[in-house]
Amino acid sequence: MADSVIIYTDGGCSGNPGPGGWGCVVIYNGDARQLSGGEKVTTNNRMELTAAIQALSVVYNTEKLRSLPVQVFIDSQYVKNGITSWIKNWKKNGWKTASKKPVLNQDLWQQLDTLALSLNVEWNWVKGHAGVEYNEVCDQLCQQEIAKHR
Numbered sequence: 001m002a003d004s005v006i007i008y009t010d011g012g013c014s015g016n017p018g019p020g021g022w023g024c025v026v027i028y029n030g031d032a033r034q035l036s037g038g039e040k041v042t043t044n045n046r047m048e049l050t051a052a053i054q055a056l057s058v059v060y061n062t063e064k065l066r067s068l069p070v071q072v073f074i075d076s077q078y079v080k081n082g083i084t085s086w087i088k089n090w091k092k093n094g095w096k097t098a099s100k101k102p103v104l105n106q107d108l109w110q111q112l113d114t115l116a117l118s119l120n121v122e123w124n125w126v127k128g129h130a131g132v133e134y135n136e137v138c139d140q141l142c143q144q145e146i147a148k149h150r
Contacts, residue, residue, distance in 0.1 A: 004028075004069040007055045010128070010138035011047025011076070012146065019149035020044070022051035023141025025134045026058045028065060033058065034137065038145030048076040049108040051138070052083075056115040070121045075128030075135055082109065083116055084123050 011022040021038035035054055038047075052074060059065045074080055087109060090096070095103045103109060126132050129139065 004071060005059050005065050006134075007052075007059070007070060007072045008126075008132075008134035008138050009048070009051035009055050009072065009074050009076075009079075010135060010142045011044065011049070011051045012139075012142050013042060013044045013047060014146050014150065017041050017043050019146050020047040021142040021145025021147075021149065022047040022054065023138040023145065024051045024055035025137055026055050027134070028068075032134070034141060036141035036145050038142075038149045040149045043105075045076075045078050046105055046108060047142070048074070048079045049105055049112055051142075052079055053108060053111050053115060056112070056119060056121070060115055060118055066119065068120070070119050071124060072121055073124045073126045073132070073135065075126050077125060079112075080123050080125045083112055087113055 006027040007024060009024040013020040019040055020042035021036060023036040026033045052072065059070055090103045095106050097103055126135050128135060
């Protein structure tokens with residue numbers, strides 16, 4: 001759809017924690033923009049969250065895209081369930097989990113929440129490593145970043 005933005009994201013680590021990378025593809029009007037980054041010591045979940053934050057930041061910071069519907073395709077159940085379900089109770093409970101422990105990665109969850117609330121985002125889970133073209137591209141970007149940070 002030309003009147004929407006399609007996003008694919010992936011993040012990962014070699015060791016958890018360990019060197020990590022993230023990758024995303026932001027697709028609009030036939031243009032597929034690839035972004036990636038990484039850190040020397042991080043976790044899988046932080047990289048999955050960072051990929052989503054970076055992709056949504058591109059949309060938010062591009063005026064012509066900001067008002068469009070955004071479809072995010074992500075292979076992380078942690079991020080999808082966190083942003084669509086768990087976050088409501090975390091916020092209600094002062095960023096504590098059901099077991100009264102502090103929510104891990106709260107800094108990133110808050111950034112993602114702010115972006116998601118500022119945009120019209122639909123979250124879709126895709127199976128990783130299953131031949132989904134742009135999910136595979138994101139995985140390759142992620143692996144290249146991990147290699148850089150080893």
